[in-house]
Amino acid sequence: METIGEGTFSVVKRALWYHPSGVKLDVAVKILRDISPSLIEDLQVEASHLLKLQHSNLIRMYGIVQQPAMMVFELCEGGELLNRLRDTSKPPPLVTTLLDYCLQIVKALTFLESKHFVHRDVAARNILLSKDEKASSIVHYYDVVGSCYGIRLKSHSLDEKLPCEGDCGLTGFHQAM
Numbered sequence: 001m002e003t004i005g006e007g008t009f010s011v012v013k014r015a016l017w018y019h020p021s022g023v024k025l026d027v028a029v030k031i032l033r034d035i036s037p038s039l040i041e042d043l044q045v046e047a048s049h050l051l052k053l054q055h056s057n058l059i060r061m062y063g064i065v066q067q068p069a070m071m072v073f074e075l076c077e078g079g080e081l082l083n084r085l086r087d088t089s090k091p092p093p094l095v096t097t098l099l100d101y102c103l104q105i106v107k108a109l110t111f112l113e114s115k116h117f118v119h120r121d122v123a124a125r126n127i128l129l130s131k132d133e134k135a136s137s138i139v140h141y142y143d144v145v146g147s148c149y150g151i152r153l154k155s156h157s158l159d160e161k162l163p164c165e166g167d168c169g170l171t172g173f174h175q176a177m
Contacts, residue, residue, distance in 0.1 A: 057108035078129025
């Protein structure tokens, strides 16, 4: 399998998934490293919520595997928006394209809010593009391990720290209270 991304707690590989319906899909498989059994249980609960979140601008989660711990997602072949913005081998995206990306991101975040979920790390590195770069999607999970995983967020003032002990640069959807 081709590696398409790597982080501290996981590696993401391109794979071919055979759907029970017989359809073959190119997918992104996030293989989690050194994950505790209790975190696997938490992951299953969180995944059950994520599997219900269906929106054209959210990366679709197809499922999880317990051993080895893996998460299977829709593949976005255009890569990260951040890399596209830094790519000097291509002309910069048109302002109209960037505005369209913003609109798509707002639609995704509005949908999440309507379902009482919050994305905790909206950043260009977590926005993935379709192969033709016309559509953008927000990543469901970037890294889901650490002390911030599974925290239910409350309303906080802008200058108040989030209630976690470790690195809060982790991305995930957390149901708001």
